[in-house]
Structures are given as C-alpha cells and as structure tokens.
Amino acid sequence: MNLGELSEQEQIRRQSLAELRELGIDPFPAEAYPVNTTSTEIKKQYSAEKNNFLDVSVAGRLMGKRIMGKASFAELQDHAGRIQLYITRDDICPGEDKTTYNNIFKKLLDIGDFVGVRGFVFKTQMGEISIHVKELKILSKALRPLPIVKEKDGKVYDAVTDPEFRYRQRYVDLVINPKVKDVFIKRTKIYNSLRELFNSRGYLEVETPILQSIPGGAAARPFITHHNTLDIPLYLRIANELYLKRLIVGGYEGVYEFSKDFRNEGMDRTHNPEFTVMEIYVAYKDYNWMMDFTEEMIEKTAFDLNGTTKVKVGEKEIDFKRPFKRLSMIDSIKEYTGVDISGMNEEQLRKTCKDLSIEIDESMGKGKLIDEIFGEKVEDHLIQPTFIIDYPLEMSPLCKKHRSNPDLTERFELIVNGQELCNAYSELNDPVDQLERFQEQLKLSEKGDDEAMYIDYDFIRALEYGMPPTSGMGIGIDRLTMLLTNQPSIQDVLFFPQMRPEKKDSVDSPEKFRKAGIPEDWVEPLQKMGYKTLGALRKVEKYKKLHQDLCGFNKKNKLGLKNPTQDEVKMWIDNPL
Secondary structure (H helix, E strand, C coil): HHHCCCCCCHHHHHHHHHHHHHCCCCCCCCCCCCCCCCCCHHHHHHHCCCCEEEEEEEEEEEEEEECCCCCCEEEEEECCEEEEEEEEEHHCCCCCCCHHHHHHHHHHCCCCCCCEEEEEEECCCCCCEEEEEEEEEEEEECCCCCCEEEECCCCCEEECCCCHHHHCHHHHHHHHHHHHHHHHHHHHHHHHHHHHHHHHHCCCEEECCEEEEECCCCCCCCEEEECCCCCCEECCCCHHHHHHHHHHHCCEEEEEEEEEEECCCCCCCCCEEEEEEEEEEECCHHHHHHHHHHHHHHHHHHHHCCCCEEEECCEEECCCCCEEEEEEEEHHHHHHHCCCCCCHHHHHHHHHHHHHHCCCCCCCHHHHHHHHHHHCCCCHCCCCCCEEEECCCHHCEECCCCCCCCCEEEEEEEEEECCCEEEEEEEEEHHHHHHHHHHHHHHHHCCCCCCCCCCCCHHEEEEEEEEEEEEEEEEEEHHHHHHCCCCCCCHHHHCCCCCCCCCCCCCCCHHHCCCCCCCHHHHHHHHHHHCCCHHHCCCCCCHHHHHHHHHHHHHCCCCCCCCCCHHHHHHHCCCCC
C-alpha cells in the first residue's frame, strides 16, 4: 500500500508501529495471554466487602484514554462488555525506566489496539468498578482507526447507522455497536433451542449436498457452476428436501438439517441470495401433526430466547403462544377479496387477477396465478401467526393430494407479520403421481417459467423403493431471527449479507487540481485530508473551516508551506473549471 494513499490517522498509527518495534516491542506477539475473567463477570460479582478479584487478568480492545499526568483512566472492551482501567506511571513502571507509561501508553497506544492487563479490582470514588492495572502488554496494534462512538451508562451515542458501512465492514460494526453482537448471540440460541427439541425426539441431524446435478425441492432459479474434472454443469442447492426424503426411504424415522440454500433471485429486506433454512422430515406423520409440532417448536423457541411468547416487531406485538389460527388458502382469498376461486381454470384466474389489478405474465400457470392473488391481497393482513392450509394442487408439486378434496393438497404455510415463515406438507410418496407432477412442471418450463422444477429421475427411483407416510417442514432461520430479535431487514441478521462490489474511491490527477487554480504544493495535502477529487472539494460548505483545517494540517505535519488566504480557499471551492 502506498503511504500517500493513507489517511493522516493511518500514517500516524504506522509510525507508532515502527516506534514500538524500535523499542524492541513486538506489536503482534505470538504467545497466549492468560485471561482469567471477563469485564461482565467482574461487574456482576465484585464486592468491596468480600475484597475479591485481587488478581485479575483481562484482555480486549482499548476504547478510550483519559491522560491525567502520572495517572490515567482507560476503557477496555472484551467479548463480554466494557470495564474501566486505572493506570499509574509508577505501577506499570516500578523501576527507573518510565517508557511503558510515558511513551508506550500515552503516545503509541491508540483506540482499537488490543491490550492485556493484570491487576486488582476496586471501586473509584465515583462508584465505578475498575481494574487497578499493575502490568500492561500490547497484544495487537490496530492500523485503522475505529469510528468514534460514545457509550455511557449502557447507552450508545453517535452510533454508526450507515448500512453500506455496517454490512460491508461487519467486523467493525460488531465492535462499535454492542446491540449488533446481541442479535447474533440470539441467532445461535435459536439454533440451540430448535436442536434441543429435535434431539429430544430422537431425530437425526444430517448433511446433504450443496452442489447438485439437479436443483430440486423448490420452484426457484438456481446458480449454475461447472465441474472441470467431470465436465458437467452443477447447481448450488435451492432446497434440501429431495435428499432428506431419500434418507426417510433409507429407513430413518426423522431427519433434519440446517442448510445453506442459494437462489438466483431478487434482493430486498426479506431476501438474500444465500440464506439458511431448517428442514425436518418425520415418518408416519401428516401435516396435521406437523402443524401441532410447529406450534410447539415456535412457542418454545420464542420463550427460550426472550422469556416470553410475546415479541415486539416494529410497532406491533406478536404472540407465539399456541394454538395458532388456521385458515384455508381459498377461504383466505375469499375473506380478503370477496372472490371464490375454487374450481376456476387458468383463464378465469387470469381474468380475476386483471379484475384485482394484479400484474401477471403469460408464463404463469394456475399455481403461480393463485400465489400472486394470495401474495398481493391476503398476506399483508396476516400479522399474528396464522396457518394457511389446503393449497390448490397446482401450487404444490411435491405434496399429497388432500384426502377429502383431490383439487387441493395437504400443505400449510405459517404466515407471521405478513411474511411466510414455514412451509410444510403431507409428503407425496406415490412415485407415479410424483412423476406426473414433475412433467407438469416441465410444461411450465417450456412456457418460459424459469423457476419451474426439474425432473429428478433418481428421486422417482427412490420413491419406487417405497417411502412411508411422511410429513416435512421447512422454516427460514433468517426470517425467524428477524421476528424474534425485532430486526427490520434480513441484512441485520446475516453476518455478511451479499452486496454489490465495493466502489473504489476515484482520485483526480494533480493536473486537474492545478487547472482549477490550486497550487501544486497543496494538492497532496488536500487529498490526504480526504478531498481526493474536485467534486469532493466543491461540496465544502464552510470555506473558513477548510482554511482553518489546512493551516492546522500544515503546522501539525511540519510541511513548511505558505498558508493560503481565506479568499484563495474560497476560490478553490468556487472555481468552475
């Protein structure tokens, strides 16, 4: 990296790095540091009466310094929280050499550096639990400055809210926004709660292929790649359903998987091309049993996470206490549109969509048309947990026909806050019927539906060996986490959401600056101060403030340049060239 491209702060930190090495200090030591407690444990358990925590060793980032002569205060942030440090010159430098305090701590340590400290705990006159530091060790030098965020009494001020920065540099977001860490801790607790229930029933957690020769189990556009050795196209998994059902054929009673799935489709606040789904399949069950099981699962997870079944989602309160409301797909459309679609053919459904001002295209078959009506006119009304049941046959190519109505299927979706959360079936285990359904999907594909299912002949072969009556259910872990942690966007519950390639900062040439009337000697200082283009310079609203900053930069860095006048700086900004 060219040092000329670094900001002033980055250059200062690299100078500090060099000075530390000149002092014989390794800024990135390899040996383990003996941590024996955390900031949170100290704050919870310290008692002046008990006089405990007499020899503590903690490590973390330096998040603040208040230098006061021979004694100073600092703030350390470990993985659990923050705690105040009290550091005196003579404690960490008991001998004649005071370099550790005077040079290293006061001048060469920066906010964001990792340090280890050993000492004893006490309470200051202001009543704050602190560590009186006896030893200080540098564990890692941070070469980039953290954004400045103030925190006091558990409240965060000046929090960084720019999503472009937060999602792209999540590692920084986690450091400066403590509540973000809590969301991901809760996400792990959701996994643990679900696993606890499934394992208590004796169901087996498994893994199925991500690279597949046929992308099956859902109607979605896949990502395509190529295997060089086999010289064949492969697809990133869009669902793991067909492989899990193969395992039921193989003799397992119940199997489940937390799977990364990939769909080459649009991105919005509830969709990311890479997402996590939990799918579970249990033999000798039907969709009625699975509805009861899903209610138990969601209620348990909500309570395990928050100690209550009620959660705040935006301005709404959603209660996951069972039982949930149950409503058929056709009845829900009739309730919210006044139209009875039962028995309608494709042309009648097209007319209904047009009458309801729903946008459609020629590639859509009956299933997609019904889905559009439901999505446009019904879904948003379903805030409290609601099972939409008994879907039309055309919408569910992997689902059993309804036992009392052959035009319907034994399927349900759980809708919460206007969004699908779960999808479940009484699974189709008739191989002849399944092949016919796949062939119907092939016809849709030929009409131009690029989300229609492929025919998986090996899955048909598996069913021909016999699969017992089975119910399966899939739940979006990302959406469940959004609901239970009150996050408005899927990007807020993914550590590293998919983003467009990062734009590189453009830099105007020195010649362009000179043509705008800026002296050559001032081009490099301006660009180091962040004005890399004339466009950036012309956005400055207060030329007097820029003039003051330029003079300060000149003096601080001992450039020896002739300071411009305020009128000259105003001309640089206003020059139309």
